[in-house]
Amino acid sequence: xxxxxxxxxxxxxxxxxxxxxxxxxxxxxxxxxxxxxxxxxxxxxxxxxxxxxxxxxxxxxxxxxxxxxxxxxxxxxxxxxxxxxxxxxxxxxxxxxxxxxxxxxxxxxxxxxxxxxxxxxxxxxxxxxxxxxxxxxxxxxxxxxxxxxxxxxxxxxxxxxxxxxxxxxxxxxxxxxxxxxxxxxxxxxxxxxxxxxxxxxxxxxxxxxxxxxxxxxxxxxxxxxxxxxxxxxxxxxxxxxxxxxxxxxxxxxxxxxxxxxxxxxxxxxxxxxxxxxxxxxxxxxxxxxxxxxxxxxxxxxxxxxxxxxxxxxxxxxxxxxxxxxxxxxxxxxxxxxxxxxxxxxxxxxxxxxxxxxxxxxxxxxxxxxxxxxxxxxxxxxxxxxxxxxxxxxxxxxxxxxxxxxxxxxxxxxxxxxxxxxxxxxxxxxxxxxxxxxxxxxxxxxxxxxxxxxxxxxxxxxxxxxxxxxxxxxxxxx
Numbered sequence: 001x002x003x004x005x006x007x008x009x010x011x012x013x014x015x016x017x018x019x020x021x022x023x024x025x026x027x028x029x030x031x032x033x034x035x036x037x038x039x040x041x042x043x044x045x046x047x048x049x050x051x052x053x054x055x056x057x058x059x060x061x062x063x064x065x066x067x068x069x070x071x072x073x074x075x076x077x078x079x080x081x082x083x084x085x086x087x088x089x090x091x092x093x094x095x096x097x098x099x100x101x102x103x104x105x106x107x108x109x110x111x112x113x114x115x116x117x118x119x120x121x122x123x124x125x126x127x128x129x130x131x132x133x134x135x136x137x138x139x140x141x142x143x144x145x146x147x148x149x150x151x152x153x154x155x156x157x158x159x160x161x162x163x164x165x166x167x168x169x170x171x172x173x174x175x176x177x178x179x180x181x182x183x184x185x186x187x188x189x190x191x192x193x194x195x196x197x198x199x200x201x202x203x204x205x206x207x208x209x210x211x212x213x214x215x216x217x218x219x220x221x222x223x224x225x226x227x228x229x230x231x232x233x234x235x236x237x238x239x240x241x242x243x244x245x246x247x248x249x250x251x252x253x254x255x256x257x258x259x260x261x262x263x264x265x266x267x268x269x270x271x272x273x274x275x276x277x278x279x280x281x282x283x284x285x286x287x288x289x290x291x292x293x294x295x296x297x298x299x300x301x302x303x304x305x306x307x308x309x310x311x312x313x314x315x316x317x318x319x320x321x322x323x324x325x326x327x328x329x330x331x332x333x334x335x336x337x338x339x340x341x342x343x344x345x346x347x348x349x350x351x352x353x354x355x356x357x358x359x360x361x362x363x364x365x366x367x368x369x370x371x372x373x374x375x376x377x378x379x380x381x382x383x384x385x386x387x388x389x390x391x392x393x394x395x396x397x398x399x400x401x402x403x404x405x406x407x408x409x410x411x412x413x414x415x416x417x418x419x420x421x422x423x424x425x426x427x428x429x430x431x432x433x434x435x436x437x438x439x440x441x442x443x444x445x446x447x448x449x450x451x452x453x454x455x456x457x458x459x460x461x462x463x464x465x466x467x468x469x470x471x472x473x474x475x476x477x
Contacts, residue, residue: 063144115134161476163477196218222237334352380434392434393437414430428441459474
């Protein structure tokens, strides 16, 4: 019996050993599987990082080579231009060398995996835009590209001589309505007329010597002024229910009214200025407010943010920072400075009085200087302290100054303006020394109401009441 008992104990211990053995083997297998999984993840990450790093390095190298080829393309065109400006032919070209001299060849050229195209387009008769594009197959499913652009000029012909301005072109619009104001944006000018059908016009000026009417629109009421910003033209109007009209010009050939704003009362809107999506509108004098700040972030439904009673007519407005500068009909403060720091509650912050009973009807500005037109005079007013503007200088035009445009280029510092004088409808002054403006030149044309200057084309664009040439392009000699 004792022997049987011992036998049972041995069998039990043997079974326990076997169980422990299997348990030990099972735990080791789990550890192995876990270790293999972690190793696989690490290897995948390392391999993926290595592959990604190699691809990124290769991509960066390809892009660097593409940039050098694109830059080489621009330099090659400069070399071709040195042989003659007319050798830079309009169109799409490839490049090649003959006797170590660059020349155009075909419509593209290839270097290894890279394809290069040179596109040349006219800005005007004396300037061209050069675009160098390099493309390559970056991955089996993705194409890489580098695009570099520059502008080249025939300097022998394009040195500006505004001392001898000349009429370059003109357009006659249908009807007898007067052209009032004009704005330039890229290769288009936007014009408003004093009523008529149409009274909003779009002119293509990509070639200033040959402008063409490409779009038009008939608006409710009579437009009075215009400001262009981005894809929209903002028009002030005499209509009592649409003092502000917002026009979509994203397709210049087919402008359309997107939204309108109705200011309280019946006073005509006179001037408009835009910063971002905020519109500043000034109106004729009335018992209602003459100054409005309008939120146009949703162009289809602009809303009033704040308004102010100026106590006199506001003809035009220019905005810089937290201040708006209004050309006013107030006889003691022809320039009114409005604090717009808190748009919901604008307030008069300062003013400058010229004297007399003539209204200031046009205003523009740059930096710390405001240019104010009153009667036949243009006033340069220092606004470095907006609460107390001070006079820097003044100069007299030949007649009533209807509108002002500025040219502050790398070499020029001019004020252009149009007047009611019968012999000098177009004038310009050099204000490189603001305290001592100097008359530069003038033209005897016909009467004009609006002027805009564009530095890209180096042209002044005029609109007026002359039925045979409501729109005129002025160039330097």
